[in-house]
Structures are given as C-alpha cells and as structure tokens.
Amino acid sequence: MTRALFLAHTAAPSGAEIALHRLVRSMRDTDVTVAFTEYGPMVERVRADGIDTVVVDGSFDSRTVTIGGLSPARVLRGVTGLVRLGWEVGRVARERGADVLVAESTKALLMGTVASRRAGIPLVWHSHDRISAEYFGTVLSAVLRLLGRVVCAGFVANSVSTLDSLPARRRPSVVAYPGIDPTGRSPLRRAQAEPDRTVLCLVARLTPWKGHVVLLDALARMTTRPERVYLVGGTFFGEEPYREELEARAATLDVPVLFTGHVDDPTEYMRRSDVLVHCTLTAEPFGQVIVEGMLAGCAVVASGPGGPAEIVRDGVDGLLVPSGDPAVLAAALDRLVADRGLRARLAEAAPARAAEFDVAESARAVEDFLARIVGRPAPVRALPGSESQSEGESRVG
Structure with a gap:
C-alpha cells in the first residue's frame, strides 16, 4: 500500500x-x-x-x-x-x-x-x-x-x-x-418559483476575484427582479473591507441581499434558491460549488472560462456566460428569472450531470x-x- x-x-x-x-x-x-x-x-x-x-x-x-x-x-x-x-x-x-x-x-x-x-x-x-x-x-x-x-x-x-x-x-x-458523494443525496427542494418569487444565491468566499461586484451590478441592471439574493460565504485572510464594500453596494439595490457569513454546509441555502450564480472575474480552475448547486437542483448560470465549461453543458443543464460582464450576466439572469419553464428544465437535468463528478x-x-x-x-x-x-x-x- x-x-x-x-x-x-x-x-x-x-x-x-x-x-x-x-x-x-x-x-x-x-x-x-x-x-x-x-x-x-x-x-x-x-x-x-x-x-x-x-x-x-x-x-x-x-x-x-x-x-x-x-x-x-x-x-x-x-x-x-x-x-x-x-x-x-x-x-x-x-x-x-x-x-x-x-x-x-x-x-x-x-x-x-x-x-x-x-x-x-x-x-x-x-x-x-x-x-x-x-x-x-x-x-x-x-x-x-x-x-x-x-x-x-x-x-x-x-x-x-x-x-x-x-x-x-x-x-x-x-x-x-x-x-462529490452523490449517494443518498437528492435535490429535496421546492419546485421552481414564479418569477417574482425567484431566489438567487452566490456561494463563494468573499474575495474580489469571485465576482460578487459583478452580480450586484447585474442585479441593478435586471428588468425582472428576484425576490431575494443570498451571498453565502465568509472572509479569510484580511478581506473584511471587501465585505463592507459589498454591503454598501447592496444597500443601494431594491432587491434584498442577505450576507450569511461563512457556513460549513451551504446546501440548505442552495435548496432554498432557484438559481445558483457563479461569476468569477478570472477563469475558475474548477468550480466545486457549481457541481454542488446542480446536485441541489438549482438552475445554474456560470462564468464560462476554465473549469465551469467542463462542468456545465450550455443550454442543457445550465447556462454559461463570459467572465466579468455585468450586462451579459444581467441578460442571462433576466432570461432565467422570467422563464420558469427554462429554469425547471435546467434544474431537472442538473443533478444527473453533477452525479458524474x-x-x-x-x-x-x-x-x-x-x-x-x-x-x-x-x-x-x-x-x-x-x-x-x-x-x-x-x-x-
């Protein structure tokens, strides 16, 4: 051995x-x-x-x-x-x-x-x-x-x-x-909500390259407003000022944004959400949270360069967008929030894809x-x- x-x-x-x-x-x-x-x-x-x-x-x-x-x-x-x-x-x-x-x-x-x-x-x-x-x-x-x-x-x-x-x-x-360990795990989540009751989440450490600012800018541009947004993740390595910057930006939006801080297991927040957003500024090496969100039954929109393009099959079990572009992300989110049927189709296909990892x-x-x-x-x-x-x-x- x-x-x-x-x-x-x-x-x-x-x-x-x-x-x-x-x-x-x-x-x-x-x-x-x-x-x-x-x-x-x-x-x-x-x-x-x-x-x-x-x-x-x-x-x-x-x-x-x-x-x-x-x-x-x-x-x-x-x-x-x-x-x-x-x-x-x-x-x-x-x-x-x-x-x-x-x-x-x-x-x-x-x-x-x-x-x-x-x-x-x-x-x-x-x-x-x-x-x-x-x-x-x-x-x-x-x-x-x-x-x-x-x-x-x-x-x-x-x-x-x-x-x-x-x-x-x-x-x-x-x-x-x-x-991930897919055995014994099922989405166990609610059906996709009506557009005005849609919940979004972004699960990532609060650090600039994870692109929280891109999501907040995209929310300001959206024409179809979600009911709420969860930003799930804490700060490490002296990143507290970044959280303060994000909180100040979020306060200017007309969408409730909840900062959860660090949680050991974000699955519950994913199950409460209809859409998981991934929007890093640079190419993500892999994107574990994308797989976890898919397994939880979320419709996923992810930044395409790097590992996410190896996970998400665009239009089949999620949507891919370019990195760092709030306008393109806003358009993708508007499309998802407004189209409950599209969200349901992507979310239904996602767990089987996640189980392949x-x-x-x-x-x-x-x-x-x-x-x-x-x-x-x-x-x-x-x-x-x-x-x-x-x-x-x-x-x-």
Missing part, C-alpha cells in the same frame, strides 16, 4: 482544503497522512474521519507570503518560514515512512521541494489553481512553472484547464475533478497515479468519461 503525505499550507475551510478532505476520506488503498502548517477548522474535520493528521507548526501565518502587496523584507521572511517548515515536513514524512509527498498549493510546493529532498521521496504537485499570469502575474507564474518542471515527479490537476497551465508536458499527470472515481484515479509514481502496480480501471491522452498523461472526469 502506498504511503502518501498530503501537505496543505492552510487549515481554513476554503475550496482547495475542502476538496482535499473529500478526496482523502474516499481513499481506500492508500495510507494517508495530512500535514497542515497552521491550526484551523480543517484539522479537526480531517481528524474526525480517522485520518492521520499532523500540524507541523501552529505559528505559520499564510498571509506572510501572498501574490502581491507586501514589502520585499516581509516576503523574504515568509519564504524563509516556508523553507524552515519544509524542513520540518521532511522530518514528518520520514517518521511516517511516506513514499510520496503531495503538495496541495503553490506555498505547499515551495515547502514540499525542501521536504521531499530531506525525506528522499518524489514530490507530486496537486494544483487547485491555474498557474497563469492573470492570477499570479507574468513573473511569478513563470517561476512556479519552472520550479514545477524541475522538482516534480508528476502532476494532479483539478481540471483540464488547470492541467493545461502546468508544466506537465512529458511528465506523468492526471486530471481528477474535485468530486463522483469523488470515489477521483480518489481511485489519484491512488492509481500515486502508486505509479512510486513504482507500485495499480489496477487499471476504465472510469466513466476518462480518455487516453498524450504519453504520460491521463484525464479523469
């Missing part, structure tokens, strides 16, 4: 960490350890599922290394801290007898570079982000791709779009979509891939929707 150590730089309940939790608790043929470099809610959630979990150092502040806005001295201190933590992670990997180390973020990649060298094991980069200039900037994205090319034995990506942004050419790689399949794909990286035999499984790609690469979904 392969022994894998998964390394996460934060224990905040954000998308990548939630996806990691779902993945590792679905693994059946791998001895898993999850290492966090700070203490937070995800530590106890992972431990509660009986997974070996360790906090390497509870003093790390992930905000000391961010994409921009910090002084060179603070960045240097942050990078030094990552290297030091990487050395400690290497010690944990050796103590656990890990065969492979899986880095769950770009910061984890930096730490994992040090840790894997100390432990003498291969490093796999599980990327939940598109490594592109639009998100990381031209220089940093180039540096990250170079680092990945030099130090990584393989790549796991959360979408084809993400994989295409990685330096995975001629390296083992696999696409494993962040999955089964976490059990993704877990098997990752387990087989890690076994391959460490030179162990793994059963060959033909997963639904998988297809053979170029040499050294497989894609699952």
Whole structure:
C-alpha cells in the first residue's frame, strides 16, 4: 500500500482544503497522512474521519507570503518560514515512512521541494489553481512553472484547464475533478418559483476575484427582479473591507441581499434558491460549488472560462456566460428569472450531470497515479468519461 503525505499550507475551510478532505476520506488503498502548517477548522474535520493528521507548526501565518502587496523584507521572511517548515515536513514524512509527498498549493510546493529532498521521496504537485499570469502575474507564474518542471515527479490537476497551465508536458499527470458523494443525496427542494418569487444565491468566499461586484451590478441592471439574493460565504485572510464594500453596494439595490457569513454546509441555502450564480472575474480552475448547486437542483448560470465549461453543458443543464460582464450576466439572469419553464428544465437535468463528478472515481484515479509514481502496480480501471491522452498523461472526469 502506498504511503502518501498530503501537505496543505492552510487549515481554513476554503475550496482547495475542502476538496482535499473529500478526496482523502474516499481513499481506500492508500495510507494517508495530512500535514497542515497552521491550526484551523480543517484539522479537526480531517481528524474526525480517522485520518492521520499532523500540524507541523501552529505559528505559520499564510498571509506572510501572498501574490502581491507586501514589502520585499516581509516576503523574504515568509519564504524563509516556508523553507524552515519544509524542513520540518521532511522530518514528518520520514517518521511516517511516506513514499510520496503531495503538495496541495503553490506555498505547499515551495515547502514540499525542501521536504521531499530531506525525506528522499518524489514530490507530486496537486494544483487547485491555474498557474497563469492573470492570477499570479507574468513573473511569478513563470517561476512556479519552472520550479514545477524541475522538482516534480508528476502532476494532479483539478481540471483540464488547470492541467493545461502546468508544466506537465512529458511528465506523468492526471486530471481528477474535485468530486462529490452523490449517494443518498437528492435535490429535496421546492419546485421552481414564479418569477417574482425567484431566489438567487452566490456561494463563494468573499474575495474580489469571485465576482460578487459583478452580480450586484447585474442585479441593478435586471428588468425582472428576484425576490431575494443570498451571498453565502465568509472572509479569510484580511478581506473584511471587501465585505463592507459589498454591503454598501447592496444597500443601494431594491432587491434584498442577505450576507450569511461563512457556513460549513451551504446546501440548505442552495435548496432554498432557484438559481445558483457563479461569476468569477478570472477563469475558475474548477468550480466545486457549481457541481454542488446542480446536485441541489438549482438552475445554474456560470462564468464560462476554465473549469465551469467542463462542468456545465450550455443550454442543457445550465447556462454559461463570459467572465466579468455585468450586462451579459444581467441578460442571462433576466432570461432565467422570467422563464420558469427554462429554469425547471435546467434544474431537472442538473443533478444527473453533477452525479458524474463522483469523488470515489477521483480518489481511485489519484491512488492509481500515486502508486505509479512510486513504482507500485495499480489496477487499471476504465472510469466513466476518462480518455487516453498524450504519453504520460491521463484525464479523469
């Protein structure tokens, strides 16, 4: 059995960490350890599922290394801290007898570079982000791709779009979509409401790139007003001023907008809603919340670039719109709110599509891939929707 150590730089309940939790608790043929470099809610959630979990150092502040806005001295201190933590992670990997180390973020990649060298094991980069200039900037994205090319034995990506942004050419790689567990879950929601009783929701962390401003601007342009809008999600990493900005904008609208704050399980808000809105400013790497909204029986409208275009079949089980365009989003929402029949048709098709993104399949794909990286035999499984790609690469979904 392969022994894998998964390394996460934060224990905040954000998308990548939630996806990691779902993945590792679905693994059946791998001895898993999850290492966090700070203490937070995800530590106890992972431990509660009986997974070996360790906090390497509870003093790390992930905000000391961010994409921009910090002084060179603070960045240097942050990078030094990552290297030091990487050395400690290497010690944990050796103590656990890990065969492979899986880095769950770009910061984890930096730490994992040090840790894997100390432990003498291969490093796999599980990327939940598109490594592109639009998100990381031209220089940093180039540096990250170079680092990945030099130090990584393989790549796991959360979408084809993400994989295409990685330096995975001629390296083992696999696409494993962040999955859901569809068993025992049904929409269990009300029928689509009349136009003037329609409820919208946007489920995302309150951070600018998630596009809350685009939705608020679209609401101001709509001719068919929904009854209410839920903005489901909290702030992390010093983003409270952004929430205040959103609240001020929402107060100018003639549509009630409810800010729920962080909720562990947003399913109930989705079930109260007729339409789930996804409107990121840049290409979403995957879009777990889209799958969750579809499973909950919402009609979905999503920004098309990136992962959402791999989930939503436009006009069949949702609608796709360009990113960052309030006018186009307003037109799509007007169409959905006014046409109850269209909403009902999309919502009826959505759960079956969502069920295709089964976490059990993704877990098997990752387990087989890690076994391959460490030179162990793994059963060959033909997963639904998988297809053979170029040499050294497989894609699952």
